[in-house]
Amino acid sequence: MIKAGIVGGTGYTGVELLRLLAVHPEVELAVITSRSEAGKAVADMFPNLRGRVSLQFSAPDRESLQACDVVFFATPNGTAMGMVPELLEAGVRVIDLAADFRLKDPVEWEQWYGIPHTCPELLAEAVYGLPEVNRGALREARLVACPGCYPTAVQLGFLPLLEQGLVDAERLIADVKSGVSGAGRKAATGTLLAECSESMKAYAVPGHRHLPEIRQGLRLVGGSAIGLVFVPHLAPMIRGIHATLYAPLNDTEADLQAVFEQRFAAEPFVDVMPFGSHPETRSVKGANVCRIALHRPQNGDTVVILSVIDNLVKGAAGQAVQNMNLMFGLEETSGLGAIALLP
């Protein structure tokens, strides 16, 4: 059994990790920390866990975390980097669900996150936890940076096209719609039901922190400069990301569907739907799956890729568990077999 610790489990990625790890056949939940909630039973905060998780939150403490085989960080950005070096030194493997190790360039990190990076020397080592790209490296990783939710949906959708050079990488558009849980569990007026139910809006159009992450990922697979307009939207639902991606085709003769089907043929968690399908976010609710469908409206020179995930699963906690499975040599699908909840 793998002894797992969670730092900062009071948010939505935290409770989702607990939901997944509590039924994972190879994992023992050893410790979950929260400074503010120390002493409180986890199940008192998250009633779905009543009778299933008996842990209490504890104040973060070096010893109990260092006794773990793996520690997940489900903390606000900037927290993990303060604790990770010591954990790695103690031989603990780390999976960070926040942004601390996602960008390779510490200058760019500071620019978007507003604080200096405190362990830039680890950025090169950290493996970006998108198994569909980095599976090999993940098997050997000590430190994994789980992708953001938007970057997961967007990169998986553009990946095969950029790898094959089929589209103009300088004119990409990602129009993405997210459920409100993506904004976290923090009390905030803007995400009250009475504020964001029965409404749609774009936000952060001038620049969202996931933009440099997506660009970096696409550049690595595409091998060239990326021009990307990324417009995130808040949709009136709890879970789900729907990415609608647009790219001008370089080659209007290519069999796009075949390219996608071959690229993801062996992927356990990417579902390429028939050409012309319309994936729904509910088809992945609670499940670690990305479903993708392709369109070429009016047979024009723009390809439209529709890519849906559950932001808390394939976009966060599920992908983290998938990474853990790889890091520890388990079946990649272990503990991730749940079927999406529909309706």
Place this chain on the structure above:
Amino acid sequence: MIKAGIVGGTGYTGVELLRLLAVHPEVELAVITSRSEAGKAVADMFPNLRGRVSLQFSAPDRESLQACDVVFFATPNGTAMGMVPELLEAGVRVIDLAADFRLKDPVEWEQWYGIPHTCPELLAEAVYGLPEVNRGALREARLVACPGCYPTAVQLGFLPLLEQGLVDAERLIADVKSGVSGAGRKAATGTLLAECSESMKAYAVPGHRHLPEIRQGLRLVGGSAIGLVFVPHLAPMIRGIHATLYAPLNDTEADLQAVFEQRFAAEPFVDVMPFGSHPETRSVKGANVCRIALHRPQNGDTVVILSVIDNLVKGAAGQAVQNMNLMFGLEETSGLGAIALLP
């Protein structure tokens, strides 16, 4: 492996059964029938099942159903009774999720369902599938009538009080709120999102079909005449039932909390919360659990019981699987370990 068939799998109890049975370690999904959808892949109708269920709908046919160990009916009321006698004769066990075998009195059945019962001789044999009441009989049952969603939430809430004679059984009130999936997947104006989102309403106040079922169940445990006012409401959400139950106390000294805790101590799927709690329906979303909490407002002589379930799980498909587990001597919790999806 138990070979399972499903008759009529195009509704919400059908897809929920598929979701549960597809990951049940002891079950092989053998056949699913739908006259109207014969030939269609199940996963084409329910995209959450893509890659997980490869069955196609087939026209109902005697042979394939008789080759099953158990057949579930997820059909409209009145369908199962036409097929069940033959199946039983062929040695197949039957679990009906509709209402055909819930009422013991065929006259009452006809009165509420508007058609004569075609196999009243089976009503006595049919075991009412509420394991918390009939566990012993269920282990031996050939034919199980799964309770309705409202009856499950209401009966579990009133049960301990009536068994102990602690309340006036002639003055019970059940004010119950249900998600819209309870109305089924049939196209209907009244359950369009644009009609029932952002709104609450009571319905069927003059008389709902679950009323006689609840009364029958309560009479059997309470041993006396039941006076019950039952008011169902439609709530703007997909899943979930919240029953708010009111009863005048006969005995204001009794330790109600202890009575509930003892009554359900050994129950794997009933969670008695601390006195004064407020269970949320989301705490059981997708899970086979009933959570119950007790109140005595202003220390008065009325007890208020709050009882929540997921109408499609503990109120339908999950309970059906729980019954199957009992009928076939499996662990009662087998295949039912998923934790509720929160948020």
Place this chain on the structure above:
Amino acid sequence: MIKAGIVGGTGYTGVELLRLLAVHPEVELAVITSRSEAGKAVADMFPNLRGRVSLQFSAPDRESLQACDVVFFATPNGTAMGMVPELLEAGVRVIDLAADFRLKDPVEWEQWYGIPHTCPELLAEAVYGLPEVNRGALREARLVACPGCYPTAVQLGFLPLLEQGLVDAERLIADVKSGVSGAGRKAATGTLLAECSESMKAYAVPGHRHLPEIRQGLRLVGGSAIGLVFVPHLAPMIRGIHATLYAPLNDTEADLQAVFEQRFAAEPFVDVMPFGSHPETRSVKGANVCRIALHRPQNGDTVVILSVIDNLVKGAAGQAVQNMNLMFGLEETSGLGAIALLP
């Protein structure tokens, strides 16, 4: 034109008042105060008001408020009582949408609201702003205490029965469901979309502050002790209250429908629907109406009253405007003619 001021307009009753007063033919919006938002344009906080309300929030200041004919308080409980005496002295009429002047007994007020009342001498003078009960007094009032949202829906539903002595006033039950806007616009985890969408729960069952207010109102019309169990619920929608009321009949021969129709025949904002109807909260969304329907399930001795309002309109801002119309001798319906938004 009546010069109107609003103290504390940053919450939902505030913006709803603005929406109504901005199109009221006899009102000039003179000032709206908010200490925290002083200097901000109202329309920057509430984008529905763009192009329609050009006011800015200003710090509360004696002079500008005293220059008004009427001042509305849309403040947290306990704020109005600090400013009202001086305003009244200056000849300004006051309409309080909070709870400061709702209870007649300052001891009871302190018990439920946790702070001493600072102007108990005004409690006797304050007129409880339920026009259907106090129309005459409202025409002469200097100080009006607008009812809470729950109390409006519950009292209008029980009123005719208690006035006529048709029910047992000691065994009343009010099971009430409210949209989330009733909890206000304050940032709070519990009312995030991701927390309370797709879920139902009861809350404050041990005791809600609207309980003493309802009891006081019913006692005044019923003339006797009131026994009331009041269970509020949070429903996953923005607006709307659905009260489901239960009372044992003293007289099972009375023509209940006629009693209600006569009682409310002249009321512009109470709609008695045909016996056996099921009012929906969406039928009053945005409108100053209470719709009521009666049932006697199974012709038993319990009457069920269904009463729906929009909590922000007939349950708050709309009723406040109705009261203002009465106080200033305007048409009672002036400015309140909007039809509910459906769908």
Place this chain on the structure above:
Amino acid sequence: MIKAGIVGGTGYTGVELLRLLAVHPEVELAVITSRSEAGKAVADMFPNLRGRVSLQFSAPDRESLQACDVVFFATPNGTAMGMVPELLEAGVRVIDLAADFRLKDPVEWEQWYGIPHTCPELLAEAVYGLPEVNRGALREARLVACPGCYPTAVQLGFLPLLEQGLVDAERLIADVKSGVSGAGRKAATGTLLAECSESMKAYAVPGHRHLPEIRQGLRLVGGSAIGLVFVPHLAPMIRGIHATLYAPLNDTEADLQAVFEQRFAAEPFVDVMPFGSHPETRSVKGANVCRIALHRPQNGDTVVILSVIDNLVKGAAGQAVQNMNLMFGLEETSGLGAIALLP
């Protein structure tokens, strides 16, 4: 007073027309027809109209419609064209909210709507009812074709740019999200709450009927060939359209904000928000307004236009009333003064 008739008032554009016309100071609702609901009180179908609209549905009959000054068609596509010629001949003016007269080319109409046009001779005369483009012609029109909901939001957003030639008209993208009421009130599985709540999906990506309408409108103002990728999405809400529009700039020096502000300066129902704003659909809920905001992410060469309307108001019934006001020489804003319902 203008005598107004409505043909086919049982859908959402019908009830919205009723809501608006019932409080319009210059209109008398004379007749509303529905073959299937003849004899039923309108308020029995739409409970928000109780006490406000006393009309009954009547079978369509020539005489009563010809006695009207104006007849609105809120019918399925293909119905109006069968009745309009006769009405026009009788001197009645006609406002069609369906698609029958939107396209100028009958061949294109047949291609997208699947039936031949029965009065192609009227297509040239019909005025496309977008007042921001055709105000002058609308004042003289006998027959007005109200734009679709998507076309209204998309055209208003692209209009100033195309008029000024500021963008490459052959590379336009419109990613648009619509509330479910856009799909109408017809019973259909796909728009059940339990199917489309808590989910997002694109639909009709291969080709939506509003595509040729948008292209035609843009071509007329832009004067050149239009290349447009149009991807509509279903969002889990009742009302609202959020159009996110992308266009490559020809001229990166132009003051886009000034262009929009000048273009719409005199428009009563178009609100150009400050550059970089994020309009929310709830800010126009129930109101006849289009709010528009501009962005240039990362100062790149793509302009992003955000354009929101209420699909049933500025996207249908409200725009129809605006057109009527123009046709009859009334104040353009008459009857359209309601402020959006927020929250």
